[in-house]
Amino acid sequence: MIDTVENYPSLNAEDCQLKTVAESDTDLPDMIPVRMLNEFTYCPRLGYLEWVEGEWAGNLETMEGTFGHRRVDQAPKRAQRKAESGESKADGGNGQSGELKEQSVHARSLMLSAPKEGLLAKLDLLELEGMVATPVDYKRGKAPQIPEGAYEPERVQLCAQGLILRENGFQCDRGVLYFIASKKRVTIEFTEELIARTRQLRDEFRRTAVAGILPPPLIDSPKCPRCSLVGICLPDETNLLQLEARHLEVAAVVPSPFPLPRFGAECNGEGTMIDDSAEPRVRKLIPSNDDALPLYVQTQGAMLGKSGDRLTIKYKDEVLAERRLMDVSQVSLFGNVMISAQALRELTTRGIPVCHMTYGGWFHGLTSGLVHKNVELRIRQFEIAANPERALKIARCFISGKIRNSRTLLRRHLTADETGILPSLAEFRHKAERATSAETLLGLEGMAAKIYFAGLFALLNGRHDFDVNDRNRRPPKDPVNAVLSFVYSLLVKELTIVLQGVGFDPMLGFFHRPRYGRPSLALDVAEEYRPLIGDSVALMAFNNGEVDHSSFLERAGAVTLTEAGRKSVIAAFERRLEQEVTHPTFGYRVSYRRILEVQARLLARAVTGELPEYVPFCTR
Numbered sequence: 001m002i003d004t005v006e007n008y009p010s011l012n013a014e015d016c017q018l019k020t021v022a023e024s025d026t027d028l029p030d031m032i033p034v035r036m037l038n039e040f041t042y043c044p045r046l047g048y049l050e051w052v053e054g055e056w057a058g059n060l061e062t063m064e065g066t067f068g069h070r071r072v073d074q075a076p077k078r079a080q081r082k083a084e085s086g087e088s089k090a091d092g093g094n095g096q097s098g099e100l101k102e103q104s105v106h107a108r109s110l111m112l113s114a115p116k117e118g119l120l121a122k123l124d125l126l127e128l129e130g131m132v133a134t135p136v137d138y139k140r141g142k143a144p145q146i147p148e149g150a151y152e153p154e155r156v157q158l159c160a161q162g163l164i165l166r167e168n169g170f171q172c173d174r175g176v177l178y179f180i181a182s183k184k185r186v187t188i189e190f191t192e193e194l195i196a197r198t199r200q201l202r203d204e205f206r207r208t209a210v211a212g213i214l215p216p217p218l219i220d221s222p223k224c225p226r227c228s229l230v231g232i233c234l235p236d237e238t239n240l241l242q243l244e245a246r247h248l249e250v251a252a253v254v255p256s257p258f259p260l261p262r263f264g265a266e267c268n269g270e271g272t273m274i275d276d277s278a279e280p281r282v283r284k285l286i287p288s289n290d291d292a293l294p295l296y297v298q299t300q301g302a303m304l305g306k307s308g309d310r311l312t313i314k315y316k317d318e319v320l321a322e323r324r325l326m327d328v329s330q331v332s333l334f335g336n337v338m339i340s341a342q343a344l345r346e347l348t349t350r351g352i353p354v355c356h357m358t359y360g361g362w363f364h365g366l367t368s369g370l371v372h373k374n375v376e377l378r379i380r381q382f383e384i385a386a387n388p389e390r391a392l393k394i395a396r397c398f399i400s401g402k403i404r405n406s407r408t409l410l411r412r413h414l415t416a417d418e419t420g421i422l423p424s425l426a427e428f429r430h431k432a433e434r435a436t437s438a439e440t441l442l443g444l445e446g447m448a449a450k451i452y453f454a455g456l457f458a459l460l461n462g463r464h465d466f467d468v469n470d471r472n473r474r475p476p477k478d479p480v481n482a483v484l485s486f487v488y489s490l491l492v493k494e495l496t497i498v499l500q501g502v503g504f505d506p507m508l509g510f511f512h513r514p515r516y517g518r519p520s521l522a523l524d525v526a527e528e529y530r531p532l533i534g535d536s537v538a539l540m541a542f543n544n545g546e547v548d549h550s551s552f553l554e555r556a557g558a559v560t561l562t563e564a565g566r567k568s569v570i571a572a573f574e575r576r577l578e579q580e581v582t583h584p585t586f587g588y589r590v591s592y593r594r595i596l597e598v599q600a601r602l603l604a605r606a607v608t609g610e611l612p613e614y615v616p617f618c619t620r
Helices: 034-042 044-051 060-068 077-090 152-167 192-211 235-253 263-267 341-349 375-385 388-413 421-433 438-458 479-502 520-543 563-578 592-608
Strands: 104-114 119-129 132-139 174-179 184-189 293-297 303-307 310-315 318-324 328-334 354-357 363-367 552-555 558-561 580-582 589-591
Touching (some): 034 044, 034 192, 044 192, 235 592, 303 341, 341 363, 388 592, 438 520, 520 563, 558 563, 563 592
Parallel strands (some): 132 174
16 A cells, blocks of 8 residues: 555655645656556556666566557557548548548557646557547456456556546546456446546655655565566565664664564564574575576677577678577677677667677777666765765775685685684784775785785695796786686676666776776676686686696786687686575575676665665675
8 A cells, every 4th residue: 555655664754745746846757657657556666666767677477468569559550541431431432521420449559648647658549439538458467356357556557548538638437458368358437536546646656756765675575576677676685684784783782682583574474583594585586597698709800790680600701600689698709800780789779788808808898778777876876986984885895795705715625724814814804894994995905815815826736737826917927817817807897787787887986996997896896706706717717627728828928818718718707607506695596697686786775775785795
C-alpha cells in the first residue's frame, strides 16, 4: 500500500514537499509515462530505477511481453485503411455527405499526451464509437481470478489512459485489459475511487522523483524473483547490509549476546532468531553466469565485420571465426585490427562495448553507445571525490579488501611463514582501516604490497627456470611481471565496462588521483581483485604450464607476451572470471564476473547513501 510519505523510511518531509505536477520546479519530464506509473504502483523502487535513473534489463517475461505486443506495435496502416473505407461508405461512395453514421474505428499503437494530467501513454489499441473511446491494453499471462478483474498496477495504468483520452475530448468511462495467455477481455470501470487512486499515485511518483532518493527495496517479496531489474536493484543484498549496519550501531551502544537475526525471519515478523550461519542468507535472485561472453581479436590485419546477426572475423578474405551477436558481451581489439562501420553500429546499438588495446595489451580506449542515463550517481561520485574525508572513507575499504585478499592467497599457498608475512599483512590491514590521510593510506598500501609480492614470487621461484625478485613494470623485465601487467590491464578493462554500465564515471576515482587518460575508479575497484583474479591467473598460467619461455619476447631488457602467450593468458583469465565462488556476505555461489557487477552496484548504493559504507569482497 502506498498511501503516505511515511511508507518511505528513506524520505522526509523536506525532500517530499507536497507539490502538484504543475508546481514542480524540477528538470524531470513534465509528463509521466503510464507504463512507468504501472511500475511505480507495482514497486516504487522499480518505477524510480526505470524512470528516474534510466535503468533497464530484459528477461524472459519482458521478451514474452514484447512478442505478445508485436501486432499492436506495428504501424497502424490497416486501421487507417479501414477508417478511410468507412468514410467512403458513410457518404454513399459519391463524395456527398448523406446521413452521418457513427463508425467503429480501431487505432493501434497510438501515442497521446495529457499535459494537465501530467501523463503520457502509448495505447496498444483504441476502440472508437463516435466520441466514445475505449482503451485496450494487452497483457501477457492469464487473467487473475480476483473480484477486481485485474491487479492494481494494471487497473491504474488503464485508468491513466482513460484520463488522457478524457483530456483530449473523448468520453471514456471504462477500458479493457486483454490477457494474451487466456485470450480474455476484462472490462475495468473507471470509478471515482480508481480515478482518485490513479491521481494519488501519479502525484506520489512525482514527489518521489523530485526527492531524488531511491525508495527502499521490497522485503522478502515474491515479486522480486520475476523482476527483470532484480540484478540491478539487489533487494535482499541491500536489506541485509542495512540490517547488519543497524545491528552494529545498536551493538556499539548496548553490546548484545544474541546472534544477528536472519534477515528474512525478522522482516516477516516471525519473532524467531535464526543462526547467522544458516545458508543461504539471502535469496539467489541473479544467475550465476552470463550467457554472453567477451570476444577477443588479436590477429593483426584482421577485419571484424557483420553478416546478419553474426560477427565475422576475416583475414585476407578467409573467415577465421564467427560469433552470434547474442553470445557476445564485449569485443576487445588488439593492435591493428579493423572493424567495419556496420559492425560498430550494430554493437553500439545493442549496448556491446568495443575495447581498444595496444598490440602488447595496454587498454587505451572504449567505444560504446550513449553513456548511462543515471546522472545522479555521477553527481554524487564527483561530490565525494571532491571531499577528501569522504573519499578516504571509501578508499580505506578498497585497500583493506586488497590486503585481506592478499593475505588469504598467501595463507592458502605458503607451506611455512618463516618471515612473518601473514602477521605483517594483518597489521598493515588494521593500520589501513585507521589511516587518517590519503598519503598515509598510499604509504601503507605500498609497504603491504612489497611484503606481499615477496611472498607471491616465492611461490614461483624454484618451480621454473627463471626467477623474479620484485614487482617491475613499464616495461616489465621478466615473464612473471609481463603476465601480471597484462592480466591487470584485462582486469581494469573489465571493471571500466562494469562501472560505466552501472552509471559511474570510470575516470574519477577516490584513491587513485585523476590523471589524463587513466580510469582511476576502475583502478580503485581493481585493488581488491588483484590477488583474487590477477595474481591467481598468473599462478595458474605458470604452474599449469600454459605459458613458458616460448610465450615471451625479450628486447632491450623488456619482456612481452607473444600472440600465443596472450591467447593462453586470456584463456586463463576468462576461466577465472567464470569460476563460481561463494559470496562471503550473501552466501550464494556466483561467478567472479557476476561478483564484479554486484560489488559495483553495492558501491553505487554506498555512494548515493543508501548503504552506510562499501563492503569489499573478501574471501575467507
